[in-house]
Amino acid sequence: MRIEYKRKNDICKNLECESKKIEIKLKTEIESLKETVTKLENTNKEIQCQSQALHVENLILKKDLDRLQKQIKITNHQSNSCIIRLNRSLENNDKLKNALKYSEVEEKELKIQIKDLQEEKKLTINHLRKQLSELIQVFKKQMLIVDNLKKQNACLLAVGQLKLAKEDFSRLLDQKPENL
Secondary structure: OHHHHHHHHHHHHHHHHHHHHHHHHHHHHHHHHHHHHHHHHHHHHHHHHHHHHHHHHHHHHHHHHHHHHHHHHHHHHHHHHHHHHHHHHHHHHHHHHHHHHHHHHHHHHHHHHHHHHHHHHHHHHHHHHHHHHHHHHHHHHHHHHHHHHHHHHHHHHHHHHHHHHHHHHHHHHHHHHHHO
16 A cells, blocks of 8 residues: 555656746746737737727728718719800801801802903993093084084074075165166
């Protein structure tokens, strides 16, 4: 029994030794785990602080995003208005281009008509000049005829007066022999 007791005692001592070793080991592991837990808690606190900072930053970014979205809507509205005005301006520009082309065509036609009218007027002026020179010549001839007729009239009057004078003279001559 003693031997067994001794053996059991040895085993107990061994177990105690092992238990102490394990206990020491466990204590070191516990301390190491406590340190790890402390480190993790500190890390967790830092992460929570970072999380809060990120949450605050996220809220600020959300506000900025909302503001930017509103600005985008306003800008899109303004852009649409500008596009509509641009389209209207382009339509007006096309209308004005078409009107300009039409005006240019009309201008060319009017220039041709003006040239034709100018040619016609030149021809008419030349014709009228010829008629005027003919009328002047006719007028001069008529003046000559009128002068000639005046001279003839004067001659006829003179001839008529001569006839009267001759008749008077003849009468006088006829009357004198009787009275003489």
